[in-house]
Amino acid sequence: MPARIAILGGGVGGTLAANLLARKLKDQDVQITVADRTGKHVYQPGWLYLPFGAESERNLVRNERSLLDKRVNLIVEDFSRIDMERRLLVAESGAALPFDYLVIATGSRNTPEDVPGLAEGAYHFYSAEAATQLGQALRDFQGGTIVLGVGGLPHRCPPAPLEFLLLLDADLRRSGKRESVNLVYTYPIGRPFTIETVSDFITPVLEERGVTVETFFNPETVDPQQKQILSLEGTTLDYDLLIMIPPHRGAEVISASGIGDEQGWAPTDRHTLAVQGLERVYAIGDATDLPVSKSGSAAHFQAKVVAERIAAEITGKPLDEGAGLYNGHVMCFLETGNEQATTLNFDYDHPPEPPRPSRIYHYEKMLFNRTYWYIVPKGIV
Numbered sequence: 001m002p003a004r005i006a007i008l009g010g011g012v013g014g015t016l017a018a019n020l021l022a023r024k025l026k027d028q029d030v031q032i033t034v035a036d037r038t039g040k041h042v043y044q045p046g047w048l049y050l051p052f053g054a055e056s057e058r059n060l061v062r063n064e065r066s067l068l069d070k071r072v073n074l075i076v077e078d079f080s081r082i083d084m085e086r087r088l089l090v091a092e093s094g095a096a097l098p099f100d101y102l103v104i105a106t107g108s109r110n111t112p113e114d115v116p117g118l119a120e121g122a123y124h125f126y127s128a129e130a131a132t133q134l135g136q137a138l139r140d141f142q143g144g145t146i147v148l149g150v151g152g153l154p155h156r157c158p159p160a161p162l163e164f165l166l167l168l169d170a171d172l173r174r175s176g177k178r179e180s181v182n183l184v185y186t187y188p189i190g191r192p193f194t195i196e197t198v199s200d201f202i203t204p205v206l207e208e209r210g211v212t213v214e215t216f217f218n219p220e221t222v223d224p225q226q227k228q229i230l231s232l233e234g235t236t237l238d239y240d241l242l243i244m245i246p247p248h249r250g251a252e253v254i255s256a257s258g259i260g261d262e263q264g265w266a267p268t269d270r271h272t273l274a275v276q277g278l279e280r281v282y283a284i285g286d287a288t289d290l291p292v293s294k295s296g297s298a299a300h301f302q303a304k305v306v307a308e309r310i311a312a313e314i315t316g317k318p319l320d321e322g323a324g325l326y327n328g329h330v331m332c333f334l335e336t337g338n339e340q341a342t343t344l345n346f347d348y349d350h351p352p353e354p355p356r357p358s359r360i361y362h363y364e365k366m367l368f369n370r371t372y373w374y375i376v377p378k379g380i381v
């Protein structure tokens with residue numbers, strides 16, 4: 001009987017894990033199946049550029065099948081429960097997928113409903129649809145106060161709100177409208193970014209760009225009629241346009257299976273990526289409770305570790321400890337506007353030291369955005 005490996009979620013992490021496993025286990029009796037609710041693979045980093053008209057939604061979606069090794073099966077199904085007793089993924093439709101090994105790669109979801117009034121009162125760019133609506137709102141905007149902030153931690157791609165802010169500032173300056181706009185940035189903790197070294201880097205940049213920063217700002221309610229946002233800390237801000245990254249939670253399937261913490265993140269070992277208390281079950285990417293950025297980059301490095309570990313378990317070959325343990329590595333870019341960017345490269349033990357922004361990093365990011373489809377899901381980098 002073949003070893004059955006199920007990968008729940010065909011995003012960045014799930015697709016790469018499946019393709020690497022197919023390659024590593026090509027001589028073994030295995031069945032590798034990716035289960036994805038849409039069958040579409042979305043490149044979310046491109047959403048940052050949609051509101052500025054600098055990207056098209058069409059470039060950001062591919063059929064998952066086209067990205068998978070031909071030895072990997074794809075099931076398009078919304079699985080609602082992981083039945084650990086029977087080792088089955090179960091769907092409301094009655095579909096079931098048995099597994100010996102499971103990789104949970106279900107990503108994260110926006111939950112604007114966690115803040116009353118947020119869905120009605122705020123724009124954001126954390127889905128293609130929302131980013132398109134925000135683009136229209138920016139084109140219609142006649143000046144006044146734009147409050148841009150983070151609705152809760154953790155959320156996907158921690159640098160993205162700052163990137164959006166700096167791109168917006170540059171865009172307003174280019175079109176001669178910056179003088180008529182008051183930009184306010186809000187963040188839930190006592191500095192403008194979770195990691196101290198990045199905060200130290202970004203604080204003078206925000207000052208130089210004339211952005212007012214409101215720290216310790218956790219949105220409690222939004223009043224779309226009065227155009228006001230109130231924080232749990234008791235601060236009220238008036239806005240003309242509100243851009244707020246919605247709070248995030250893990251996929252429903254994790255909570256429905258009794259696996260997740262109160263936000264629905266799977267409790268995951270920091271190094272082995274095994275889900276605590278479950279045998280032969282791993283989690284990668286946004287779905288985990290790991291203390292690293294919810295990013296495609298983290299999902300990418302974690303997929304390699306999980307593929308290494310499962311392949312070693314199946315073949316019985318000794319585990320390469322270097323490749324089979326995750327060290328918290330994340331590497332991403334932070335756009336600072338005016339065709340410049342910096343990089344954030346770090347792991348559990350080494351915080352990022354962002355270099356001076358330059359055009360080189362910006363163009364590296366642009367190149368990565370274009371080449372993603374050919375290199376990341378296929379495991380070429």
Ligand SMILES: Cc1cc2nc3c(=O)[nH]c(=O)nc-3n(C[C@H](O)[C@H](O)[C@H](O)COP(=O)(O)OP(=O)(O)OC[C@H]3O[C@@H](n4cnc5c(N)ncnc54)[C@H](O)[C@@H]3O)c2cc1C
Nearest residue numbers: 009011012013037044045079107157285286294295296297
């Ligand atoms: C605006 C924005 C900018 C970003 N920029 C960057 C960046 O520059 N660099 C970077 O590294 N990261 C960036 N990210 C973050 C990155 O896109 C995510 O962290 C990454 O996609 C996470 O990968 P994942 O595999 O964990 O989940 P995802 O890629 O989200 O994939 C999850 C998959 O699981 C499927 N799924 C969920 N539940 C079920 C279910 N019950 N049954 C079946 N299928 C299911 C979904 O359909 C989806 O296909 C950005 C994100 C946003 C929103």
